[in-house]
Amino acid sequence: MKYTQNPITFMQYIFLIHGVQVGVGLLTLPRELAEKAGTDGWIALIIGWLFSTLASLIIIQVMKNYPNGTIIDLITHYFGKWCGKIAAVIFILYYAFIGSTIFVREGLFIQFWILPQTNMVILLLLLSIPSYLIVRNNITIVGRYAELVFFMTIWMFFFYFNPLKEAHWLHLLPIIKEGWFPILKAVKTTIFSFLGFEIAFFLYPFLQQKHKASIGIVIANTLTLIVFLIVTIVAFTFYSPDEITQYKEPTINLLKIVEFKFLERLEIVYLSFYIFVISTTVLPIFFVTVFSVSQLFGKQDHSKYVGWLLLLNLVYVFFLPQSFDRNTHFQKMGEPISFLLGYAFPLCLWVYLLLYSHLKRRAIK
Amino acid sequence: MKRWLYATLFIFLIVILSSCGKKAPLEDLTLALILGIDLDDKNNLVFYEINPVFSKEAKKGTESYEVKAKTIRDSRRLFDALTTGEVTAGKIQVLLVGKRVLQHEDWFPILDTVYRNPTFSMSTRVVTVDGPVSKVVVHNPEEKPQLSLHLKALIDKNYDRTRAVKGTLQELHREIYEKGMTPFISEVKKEKNIELAGISLLDNKGKYAQFLNVPESTLLLMLQNKKRHEITLTIPVLPNKDEKNIFHKNVISFAVNKVKTRIKPGYKQNKFQFNISITLTINIVERLFPEEKLNNDQLTAAIEKVLKKQIEDLIKKIQKKKIDPIGLGLYARAYQYTHYKKVENKWGEALAESDVNVSVKIDINSNGAVIQK
């Protein structure tokens, strides 16, 4: 079987999922939460985590029905070849869209904060080089990358303990100040922040220890929650609740005041290396895209599609100049689809498969 | 064949890449280290800038410029016309704001570019200048390090000794937009030398409201639980009986080891109530009167009384101006949210009406190395 040739370990599985979840969204997350729920936004995070964990577990339950294939194989198996093809096309379009939006957003952030004079296309061209080198390999390599980058970048989050010196914990009080309604409104934001776990649809067949799939995805979600919580709480305690909504990317702004004896303006260094964190979002998504394309065409080798995907991205950026507003617009456009694919689709599929096996069993009796 | 295609592509890529992202290196820049904003007699905005001169031929290590411009960004154009290199704002250490500027209610928006433009540093210290900024900017004594380093060190050292605030752009921004408190920044003035005067309290729009001298600043910072490395207080504890009292025989100095301020907000009779209790652990480092005049308990009581009085005076001063540099509004919001929410937009007035009770508790830790009879 082609999936067992390039297996991923349990750890790689965790960090692949976690990596896809944490990315560009974190940079704006504290503001988005504060806009909706004020300083109670962190509660929304925990609720969002609950939802995403539930959805993740459902995905694993679904995948257990067909452990040796991706979601596309599963659909082909249960619904026939054409449904499989349609599903493949949907997933390809979805991931290509999401991947390209994040890729462009990454470029926009770098351009705005670090290299304002550099052309966007050239910046993305630069970022394409390592992307190509990694995505053209099999999932094992992508997994290794995610794993390594997690441990390479995890220390970066310790910088967030520095602004805590000037934290005002009073900002968090009173808890649930305006009732649950604004918090629930913020949950709408957080369930999108946790998106990325649906990549398990594609990772599951590669996983070596399949019995650990559920616990792994819970760990990944929890890690993501911890990272989100740290950054959000630091931002909420550091900034006044009346002020935080003024910063577009409070996560970066927070680091502007961090100073060491030998280093100032940490945000420049931080954001340069945040490229690594974002790459663990983009690269698995790119991988899944080209992998699905190769599945759609029944090819074994996905590596030649990588170049085309990256080229397509560059051409798209070249002819359609990007801006934050346009990008945010695209992101918002993608959200309903994300919700459908990440939450609604697995649930429906799960219910269907339950009924299916139930009926089948009864039929045998 | 394919190899050559790739190789050509690669070279092409290098050529494209190398043609972009040109930025002037460090030596071609003029680093603005101090930015000054002031109003001249005719209420025109004047901007000052000090930058280092690296050239060995230049006698002085720094140079300063003054331009009249509409905004901060606009001033860069004019500075560029004067300086050797491109003026950059990335390293501004101190932002001097003239008191005349602060006396206008709507001055804060002129700092907009500072927050909008990511090149600006957020840890620039904002300092009020009592008197014209130009006097401070031209001050360049030979025995001191260059002004930007000196001013920053001056603020930071006093910040460590709990006498001044850093007042960074970041803090200023927070305090301006925070409804539950009003901003405050350090203030310097130019007499013979440049000296730290104290703290300027601004109202919630940023308008200059009240001046606090250095001892009052220390008390304010103590109330905010912002003790840094060292606090030394010198206060009179005995009535001044001696007519001459040349040698201030009635004062005592102590170093504060620990200070813990507890603020308990309450709401009674349509008024906010704040019970502020301060606990200090002190070491006596100087006492100019013999020990028999006051025993330990009496001394404790005397210090408590004087401190309580001073703090109450300070709070009255604040209430009178309808400002809240202590941040009592934060406590009100945290513990009396519903009541606070009603008066959120005029918190200064609400605080002015509220009752503030102060209690001071002193704990003498040590009396020093000698026993004086």
Next chain:
Amino acid sequence: MLFFRNYRNKQRQQSSFKMQNNDLTEKVISPLLLENLAEIQKIFSETTDLIVKNFVIKQTKCPAALVYLSGLTDTKTVNNHVLRPLLFEANKEEQDFEVQVSLGLVKENSTWQEIENAILQGNSVLFIDQRHIAFIFDTQGWPQRGIEDTNIESSLRGEHLGFTETGSNNIAMIRRHIPNRELKMKEMTVGARGNLKLTILYLADVANPDVLKELVDRINKLEVDGILNAASLTEYIEDNPYSPFPQLFLTERPDFAAGEILQGRIVTVVDRSPNVLIGPATFEIFFKSMDDYGARWIVASFIRLMRYFGFFIAIFLPATYIAVIAFHFEIVPLKLLLSIGASRERVPFPPFIEAIIMEITLEMLREAGIRLPAKIGQTVGIVGGIVIGQAAVQAGIVSNIMVIVVALTAIASFIIPNYDMGAAIRLLRFPMMIAAAIFGFVGLAVGLMTLIAHVIALESLGTPYGSPFAPLRFPDWKDLFIRFPEWSIVKRPESTRAIQRKRANSNRPKGDEH
């Protein structure tokens, strides 16, 4: 890098080239001595160092001829143990002559191919009239140097014997460390003209058979006229020839080689080369030195950490300097910035050019120092020191800070114990400098990312090169940045894919067992 892949295959497909004009593979010697001698003269025409000694064996009274190459045989052995007994001793009880030759290794053979090879290898061959076979005596003895201390990988506490150019000696030196019957060897010959003898050493119950097979297959595939040393052999058999990183470990230390065999790696002893190949190599073994195991573990760990730190300094420091000066001066604290500014004020070049000038100068000095005789080498050092340290700064061509950066980089790159890895690192800093000059820190980050992308996909003999970083194998970290005490490392590293994992039993008393 991909685009050379096809090229290699094409080379493989070429038909194997002819080495000798007359093919000897099938030919057998004749029973007539004279015919054989004529054949010898034919094979070794124009070979002045060939000696053919005709004589009559005293024991059997048979005419015979001893053939050997003069420089490659040990004259004393030939004279004392072959010629003297054959010429002068006669033992009445024995009918044949063999017992008279007092040598351990005597082979009999009748094919010309083998005989030719034997002579070329330094054996002497005895032809006897009326016999269908020739006798091959092991009388090898070529010019060789004695065993000396290691040159490149010197160490304080390690063994002070280095490999020499004689393969059999090298094998012996390794076997001295592992006198175990599971130490197996595979002998192979490479090079149609060079006839290089390779001996693959491994522990049969530890080393992974897949890795061994991979290595043997790769060597078997080689078709080349001659390989002159171990380093050029690696170029033929390594996984990715376009990588800057060495993928097989070359060492001249028998103790290191033996240690790696014990870890489950495979050592290839290359005859005529003072280095042996160790594979599969991982990125981290290039940061190990024998002294790590000779020093106390705390000290060794400190040095290890310093090496990894040095690795990053050597690759990224000049690039960081360029990025900071050209793009992100904001991150430098003011006081340092002012002194950098003051020192750069007279420099007429952009930081990239400045850095390139200095780095190239440094590399040239280093290269000049290596090839020159020691006495002149010192002069180069002094001249270089003055040029870099003093004159360039005073002339205002480079800044003081740049000199410090270059010096630090140089020291950091020399701290890497392995020469090949050190060279790779020195080379890698140039692309990093270019990236930093164009994109600042973003260029640096992307450069690092590309480096990581390369390393995690790289393999050595089909084994992940990046292990234990990627794939992450925490048990192997016991001997990575921190060298744990030896008794606590009870398992062999997973990175070698050893089939027997356990290497020791922890015998430290635990808890109250004291």
